[in-house]
Amino acid sequence: MAAELLSVNELKVHFHTRDGVVKAVDGVTYSLASGETLGVVGESGSGKSVHALAMMGLVPMPPGKIEGGDVSLSGRSLIRMSENERRGVCGNEIAMVFQDPMTSLNPVHRIGHQLAEPLRIHKGMGRRDAWARAGELLQMVGIPNPESRLNGYPHQFSGGMRQRVMIAMAIACDPGIVIADEPTTALDATIQAQVLELMRGIQKRSGLAIIMITHDLGVIADMADRVLVMYAGRAVELGSADQLFRDARHPYTWGLIDSLPRYDTTEQGGLRPIGGQPPSLINLPEGCSFGPRCRYTQDICRTSAPALMEVEDGHRAACHFACDAGLRDLSPRKHA
Amino acid sequence: MIKYIMRRVLQFIPVFFGVTLALFLIANYMPGADPVRMRFGERTPSPEVKEQLVKQYGLDRPWYEQYGRYIAGLSPVKVTDGSLGIASPDLGTSIYTGRRVSAILGEAYPYTIRLALLAIVIEAVFGIGAGIISAVKQYSFWDVIVTLSTSVLVSLPVFWVGMMLQWFFGIWMKEATGGVLYLPISGTSGIFPSVAYMILPAITLASVSTAYAARITRSQLLEVMGQDYIRTARAKGVSERGVLWGHALKNALIPVVTFIGLDLGAMLAGAVLTEAVFNWPGIGFTIARAIAQRDFPIVFGGVTVMLFAVMIINLLVDVSYALLDPRIRYGVGADE
Amino acid sequence: MGWGRMSREVMADIAEEPTQEPTKESAKESAEAAAKRSRTLLTDAWCRLCKNRLAIVALVWICLVALAAITAGLWIPANFGDPAQIDSVTVASQRLLPISAKHPFGTDDLGRDIFGRVVYGARVSLTVGVLATFIAVGIGVFFGALAGFYGRLIDALIMRLTDVFLAFPYILFAILILAIMPEGFRGVIPVVLAIGFLGWPTFARLFRGSVLAVKEADYVVAGRALGASDMRLIFRHIAPNAIAPVLVYATMSIGGAILTEAALSFLGLGVQPPAISWGQMIESSRGYLTSAPGLVFWPGLAILSTVLAFTLLGDGVRDALDVKAGD
Numbered sequence: 001m002a003a004e005l006l007s008v009n010e011l012k013v014h015f016h017t018r019d020g021v022v023k024a025v026d027g028v029t030y031s032l033a034s035g036e037t038l039g040v041v042g043e044s045g046s047g048k049s050v051h052a053l054a055m056m057g058l059v060p061m062p063p064g065k066i067e068g069g070d071v072s073l074s075g076r077s078l079i080r081m082s083e084n085e086r087r088g089v090c091g092n093e094i095a096m097v098f099q100d101p102m103t104s105l106n107p108v109h110r111i112g113h114q115l116a117e118p119l120r121i122h123k124g125m126g127r128r129d130a131w132a133r134a135g136e137l138l139q140m141v142g143i144p145n146p147e148s149r150l151n152g153y154p155h156q157f158s159g160g161m162r163q164r165v166m167i168a169m170a171i172a173c174d175p176g177i178v179i180a181d182e183p184t185t186a187l188d189a190t191i192q193a194q195v196l197e198l199m200r201g202i203q204k205r206s207g208l209a210i211i212m213i214t215h216d217l218g219v220i221a222d223m224a225d226r227v228l229v230m231y232a233g234r235a236v237e238l239g240s241a242d243q244l245f246r247d248a249r250h251p252y253t254w255g256l257i258d259s260l261p262r263y264d265t266t267e268q269g270g271l272r273p274i275g276g277q278p279p280s281l282i283n284l285p286e287g288c289s290f291g292p293r294c295r296y297t298q299d300i301c302r303t304s305a306p307a308l309m310e311v312e313d314g315h316r317a318a319c320h321f322a323c324d325a326g327l328r329d330l331s332p333r334k335h336a
Numbered sequence: 337m338i339k340y341i342m343r344r345v346l347q348f349i350p351v352f353f354g355v356t357l358a359l360f361l362i363a364n365y366m367p368g369a370d371p372v373r374m375r376f377g378e379r380t381p382s383p384e385v386k387e388q389l390v391k392q393y394g395l396d397r398p399w400y401e402q403y404g405r406y407i408a409g410l411s412p413v414k415v416t417d418g419s420l421g422i423a424s425p426d427l428g429t430s431i432y433t434g435r436r437v438s439a440i441l442g443e444a445y446p447y448t449i450r451l452a453l454l455a456i457v458i459e460a461v462f463g464i465g466a467g468i469i470s471a472v473k474q475y476s477f478w479d480v481i482v483t484l485s486t487s488v489l490v491s492l493p494v495f496w497v498g499m500m501l502q503w504f505f506g507i508w509m510k511e512a513t514g515g516v517l518y519l520p521i522s523g524t525s526g527i528f529p530s531v532a533y534m535i536l537p538a539i540t541l542a543s544v545s546t547a548y549a550a551r552i553t554r555s556q557l558l559e560v561m562g563q564d565y566i567r568t569a570r571a572k573g574v575s576e577r578g579v580l581w582g583h584a585l586k587n588a589l590i591p592v593v594t595f596i597g598l599d600l601g602a603m604l605a606g607a608v609l610t611e612a613v614f615n616w617p618g619i620g621f622t623i624a625r626a627i628a629q630r631d632f633p634i635v636f637g638g639v640t641v642m643l644f645a646v647m648i649i650n651l652l653v654d655v656s657y658a659l660l661d662p663r664i665r666y667g668v669g670a671d672e
Numbered sequence: 673m674g675w676g677r678m679s680r681e682v683m684a685d686i687a688e689e690p691t692q693e694p695t696k697e698s699a700k701e702s703a704e705a706a707a708k709r710s711r712t713l714l715t716d717a718w719c720r721l722c723k724n725r726l727a728i729v730a731l732v733w734i735c736l737v738a739l740a741a742i743t744a745g746l747w748i749p750a751n752f753g754d755p756a757q758i759d760s761v762t763v764a765s766q767r768l769l770p771i772s773a774k775h776p777f778g779t780d781d782l783g784r785d786i787f788g789r790v791v792y793g794a795r796v797s798l799t800v801g802v803l804a805t806f807i808a809v810g811i812g813v814f815f816g817a818l819a820g821f822y823g824r825l826i827d828a829l830i831m832r833l834t835d836v837f838l839a840f841p842y843i844l845f846a847i848l849i850l851a852i853m854p855e856g857f858r859g860v861i862p863v864v865l866a867i868g869f870l871g872w873p874t875f876a877r878l879f880r881g882s883v884l885a886v887k888e889a890d891y892v893v894a895g896r897a898l899g900a901s902d903m904r905l906i907f908r909h910i911a912p913n914a915i916a917p918v919l920v921y922a923t924m925s926i927g928g929a930i931l932t933e934a935a936l937s938f939l940g941l942g943v944q945p946p947a948i949s950w951g952q953m954i955e956s957s958r959g960y961l962t963s964a965p966g967l968v969f970w971p972g973l974a975i976l977s978t979v980l981a982f983t984l985l986g987d988g989v990r991d992a993l994d995v996k997a998g999d
Contacts, residue, residue, distance in 0.1 A: 056571050091573035098571075103564040107663055108586045118572045153662040169572065347835075354836035362852055487987070491980035493931055495938045496954060496972035503965045605841040609935055623844055624939065627851050635848075643839065 005176055005209055006094075007031040011069035011079075013047070013054045016062060020282040024050040026233035027069065029308075034176055037203065037210040039224030039241065041217060041256065045278050047233040048213045049099075052179045054079075056096055057086050074176070092122040095170035099182040101162035105154035111138075111165055112150030118172045137168040141198060160191035164198065171202060179211045184219060196222055217260050221245065226314075229253050232279050232289040235308060239315030249317035251294045288320070296321070340664075344654060348647045359639060360403045363632050389431075406636060427637035432629050437637035440622065445641070448618035451610070452603035454531075454538040455545070460596055463546040464589070467553025472580065474558065482550060489547035498540040498613035505536060522615045537614040541607050545599045552595050556588040563587075590660050597653030601646040606638075720992040727988025730981040737978055741794035752788035756946040759783060770966075777970045780953075781960055786967065789948050790974045796949040797978060800864050800933040801926040807868025808929075809922050812875020819876065820883025827880070834873035843935060845870055850941045863942050867929050878921055882914030889913075920990040927982030934975050950975050 013025040025047040032038050040048045053059045055071050055078055071078040073094060078086065090096075095118075098104040106114060115137055116130035125133065131150065138146035141164040154162060163183060170178045180199065184192035196219065203210060212223050220227055220241065227244045229237040229252065237250040248254055255274035276293035279285055285292055291301040300320050308316040311323055397405075409426040427437035470482035506521030520533050560566065561584055569583045606620020619638060626634035658664045721727055748755060752775070759766070766783030769775055777786035819830040837845075849866040886892060936942035937951030945952065950971040957967035 058567055058570055087573045087575060089573070090571055096571045098564060098568060100564060104568045106565040106569065106583055106587070108590075108661060109583075117569075117574065121573050155663045166568075169568075350832050351835045351839050354832065355839055358836060359848075362848060487983050488976070488980060491927060491931075491976055491983045493934050493938075493951070493954075493972060493975045493979075495935060495951075496968070496975065499954070499958070499961060499968050500972065503961055503968070507962050507965070602841070606844065608841075608843045608847070609938070612939060620841070620844065624847055627844070627847050630851075639840075639844075642841065646839065 004031050005034045006071070006073050008051070008055075009070045009072075011051055011054065011071060012067040013050050013059060013064060014067045015064050017282075022281045023233050023284065024064075024281060025054065026284075028228075028230070028233075028235050029069075030228050030235065030238055032177065032209050032211065034209050035203070035207040037212055037223050037225050039220035039227045040211060040213045040230060041215060041220055041227060042230035043215060043278050045232075045281065046230040048230045049181050051230075052096065052181055052211065052213055056090050056094070056179070057083075058096075088122065091118040091175075092173045093175050094177045094179065095173070095175045097163070097166045097170045097178060097180040097183045100186045101159055101166050102186065104166060105162055107154055109153075110150065111152050111154065111157070115150070115165065115169055115172060118169065122173045133172070134168075137172055138165070140171075140202070141165070141168040143168075159187055160195065163187060163191075163195050167195070167198065167202070171206065171208070174206065175208060177209045177211065179213065181213045182215070183212075185214070185216070192219075199223070217256055229256070232284060233281060234289065235318065236290065237317040238308070239312075239317075243312065243315040247312075247315075249311050249315070249323075250290075250319045251296055252290045253317075255293075288318075340654065340658070341651060344651055345647075352643055352647075355643060356406075356636070356640065357403065359636060360399055360406070363399075363635070410640065427640070428633040430626075430631050430634050432626075432631040432634075437633050440634060441619065441637055441641055444617055444619045444622040444638075447616060448604060448606060448611075448620070451534060451537055451541060451607065451616060451618060452600060454534050455542040455603055456596060456600050458538055458542040459545045459549050459599065462542075463549025463596075464553050464592060466546075466550040467592070468557060468580075468585075470550065471554045471557035471561070479554075482554070486547035486551050489543055492543060494540060494544060494607075495609045495613050497543050498536070498610055501536045501540060502613070522613075537610050537616055540613065541603060541610045545596075545603075549592060549596060549599075553588065553592050556591055557584060560584045560588040586660065590657065593660060594653055594657055597649060597656065601649035601653075604645045604649060605642045717989075717992040721988050724988040724991065726984050727992075730984040730988070733977065733981045734985065737794050737981075738798055740791050741798055744788075744791045744795065748788040748791055752785035755784055755788040755792045755948060757784075778964070778966050780957065780967050781964070786953075786970050789953060790950070790970055792948045793950040793953060793971060793974065794978070796860055796943050796947065797930045797933060797975070799860060800867065801930040801982070803864045804867035804871060804929040804933075805922050805925045807864065808871030808925065809875050809918060811869070811872035813879045813918060815872065816876035816879030817883060820880035820887065830876060831880075834876055837870070837873040842870065843932075846932060846936055847939065847941060850936065858944050859947060860943055863933055863936060866936075867932050871925060871929065875918060875921065878917050879914060882917055886913045916993040920986055920993060923989050924983060924986035927979035927986070930975065930979050930982070 008028055008030050011025055011028045012023070015022040015024055024045075028047070028051055030038065040052075042048045050059065050064075054064075054066055057078075059066075066079055070080070073089065076085075076089075078089065078094075081089070105111075112131055112134050115134035116125070116127070119125045119130040119133055120127070123130075135146040135150055138149055143149055143161060143164055149157075154165075157165065163186075167178075167183075178199075183199070184195050187195060199210065200223065202208070210223070212219065214220060224241045226240050227238070228235055229244070229250065231252050237244065237248065237253045244253060245257070248257060252274070259274060274293060279289055279292065285302075286305075287303050288294070288297075288301040288306055291297050294301065298320070304320075306318045306320045308318045309323065310316050406428070409428060411425070427441070429436050430440060433440075466482045466486075470479045473479055502521040505519040507518075510518035519536055521536065561579075566579060566583055569579050574582065604619075606618060606623060607616075608620035608624050610616065611618045611621035612624070619642065623635055623638040623642075626632075626638065753759075762783055766779055767781055769779040771778050775785050775787065777790065780786055780789065815830050815833075819827040846866050849869065850862055853862045853866075933942055933949065934951030934954070937949045938955045940952075940955060943949040943952055945956075953971040954968050957964070957971075960967045
């Protein structure tokens with residue numbers, strides 16, 4: 001494995017609202033090596049997007065506040081650096097692709113202008129050079145006639161094309177890391193596959209690391225080297241994609257895998273959704289936060305919160321019974 | 337774009353005929369003093385003279401005939417002796433003074449235009465400025481000041497503002513500085529009144545609109561600052577200043593420009609109250625006096641010119657809207 | 673000024689008001705839920721309004737002004753003299769007196785107490801404000817409902833009519849209408865009629881917009897599918913949900929109508945002496961701006977404070993009724 005590029009350590013992001021403190025991200029730890037793809041998966045409200053926004057300094061404060069923990073990029077703390085320093089890093093060394101390409105591009109600026117902007121800010125390029133480079137970037141993300149398209153406005157592009165533009169914008173300054181926040185959720189299924197293919201191609205060529213945030217395990221299976229499963233602001237399982245799909249240890253991960261449509265199942269009933277609702281982030285249940293929805297809840301789950309424990313090399317899970325062979329046999333995959 | 341302008345012009349036609357026709361009907365059934373008697377005041381004209389005047393102005397004809405004659409007079413294309421010709425539009429002559437309406441309006445309009453332009457500058461500068469400060473520093477001391485003062489401004493009687501300004505800058509200040517420093521409180525000086533004469537009327541005229549411009553700027557800017565593309569800009573590493581001036585303002589100001597443009601139209605239609613307070617011989621004053629004197633040719637002529645002026649301003653607003661917003665300039669809809 | 677200007681901003685402000693999330697219940701349930709929701713909506717709105725300190729101050733001020741105006745006859749003449757009568761014996765010694773305990777705002781050029789006249793002036797202002805708004809709301813909601821519900825030709829006709837009304841400069845239109853009132857017909861009633869008549873197009877557009885928005889909501893479509901009659905649909909389902917923006921704008925309109933009345937009286941077209949109105953007080957004091965600015969100042973302050981109260985109350989009502997904020 002290559003050198004560690006990004007490390008997230010016990011990151012906590014809370015929102016102070018009128019109704020109480022929302023613990024959107026409550027202690028997340030992981031690291032990312034260059035060239036690697038980390039999939040971050042969880043339901044909406046699990047904190048997967050918020051933790052990424054916090055790294056980029058995009059969480060509105062107030063009401064948001066980083067309550068603790070640290071994120072370091074090549075040894076520098078993204079949390080403690082000055083506003084100015086962070087601006088020099090964002091878009092340059094770490095960039096982000098957002099969920100909704102329809103609203104993420106400024107409607108009144110030309111595509112070329114928006115693509116050239118990070119180049120002019122971070123690389124000090126002149127107007128003309130940046131514009132020329134923007135054309136190359138459009139070519140790179142597979143948009144035909146890049147020269148004329150640079151003069152176009154976002155509304156003249158389809159959703160898939162706009163997401164390609166967003167990706168081009170993210171890789172403009174050749175960053176080490178691209179965070180993709182549900183990049184394909186708003187797109188048609190066929191376009192989704194094309195966009196993922198494009199990202200894989202770029203990664204292969206430039207060796208960038210990708211944090212792929214999604215609720216879609218299909219995307220994870222397609223893209224990720226390693227997977228972080230988040231639930232209610234916490235990491236509940238972390239491991240290689242292979243480890244997770246072969247031998248998940250957390251009942252929530254089982255639930256996610258189970259709720260995937262499968263073609264090879266002989267089981268009756270088909271899809272199995274996870275019952276219940278995600279907990280309120282203001283009043284987290286005592287003990288394991290997944291406890292109330294877990295089919296295998298024991299007494300200990302109601303009183304003490306499980307810590308992440310190493311179950312095999314590089315595979316950790318936050319369940320009291322992660323190492324319990326007996327319970328593991330209940331994993332639905334074993335029956336399949 | 338051309339199609340868009342054509343549609344606007346077509347929409348204007350029923351409004352134009354609706355307003356002028358309504359005016360004619362009102363005038364035809366208007367009780368009270370008859371216009372001919374108004375011209376002679378206390379003196380009683382001889383029946384022959386009276387008869388001649390009535391004939392001359394066509395007051396003995398039914399209303400639809402009068403209306404037809406009026407519209408025919410307006411038309412630049414005229415049928416004379418069975419052949420088509422071009423002539424300048426004819427607005428008729430004043431019953432009260434016998435002067436040509438076009439000459440009377442030609443005297444009044446420069447005053448109205450000068451006042452309106454200065455008022456619009458005040459409105460744009462202070463309204464947009466206050467709105468930006470208020471939105472950028474939301475919930476701060478300055479925001480509260482701006483929000484409260486806009487509420488006060490929109491609740492002020494315009495004529496009272498004018499009189500209080502007259503009192504403060506024209507009377508109190510003159511006394512306090514021993515006649516050195518003050519602003520003239522009414523009237524004009526010749527055909528090119530010095531700016532000093534225009535300041536108080538322009539502030540008065542601008543007062544209410546400035547408050548609305550500030551409110552609209554504030555709410556638009558706050559809305560735009562919450563948009564996804566602003567987040568994208570921040571993620572690119574654009575500075576807060578760059579986000580405001582480069583990304584947010586152009587989007588936020590589109591509706592503000594519309595409002596200010598429409599307001600210019602409203603001001604060109606005459607500021608009866610401001611003009612009454614400052615004895616400003618503009619169009620509103622002229623029409624209001626003509627209504628009181630039943631001098632209908634001036635009322636009709638004035639309203640006609642006013643309608644065209646407002647229509648042209650509205651067209652200009654639409655065009656500027658299109659220049660600012662590429663979605664309108666190029667038509668909405670992706671081309672894939 | 674007045675409604676003409678205000679309307680534009682308010683339209684922009686509350687145009688996309690309460691389109692509620694469509695419910696997925698069965699048609700009948702949701703129809704009842706809609707009616708119930710509009711009741712709880714009002715209770716909720718009232719609670720939210722009570723938390724808005726500025727709006728409550730405004731409401732209290734409006735109540736005080738109204739109370740003073742209603743009871744004026746009981747205490748003003750006894751303490752401050754008849755506000756409309758000129759006493760020819762004392763006028764020379766009593767005119768243009770400065771502020772004192774006996775005359776809180778001083779006296780005017782004809783020796784009358786200004787405070788007493790300002791209190792009496794509130795009668796005309798509040799009457800005109802409320803009655804004119806009622807007329808405007810009545811006509812506007814009627815035409816707005818017709819346009820919104822029946823659409824097509826009726827809609828097009830009514831909307832063109834509102835175009836014609838709004839194309840005309842507001843104050844000039846009011847002057848013209850007052851000018852065509854029969855001779856001798858002067859005072860409060862023609863002013864109310866003129867202002868009310870000019871105010872309807874904005875309400876019509878507002879209500880039409882709400883009706884169109886609500887009309888497509890699931891529970892109304894469901895109601896139509898169940899065969900509910902048009903009238904029943906309008907009054908039972910659409911009206912309660914579409915009325916919120918009208919209520920907000922009506923509150924602000926009262927202030928606008930007071931401003932317009934003052935302007936018309938200032939131009940000498942409104943209430944005629946001996947009746948008292950704030951605008952007319954200012955008009956008759958124009959010559960005293962140099963020697964006695966108080967004559968202009970106090971009635972203007974009365975207009976400002978009353979209109980401001982309605983503006984703030986309107987803002988409060990808007991925030992309180994904002995369905996989006998409640999969700």
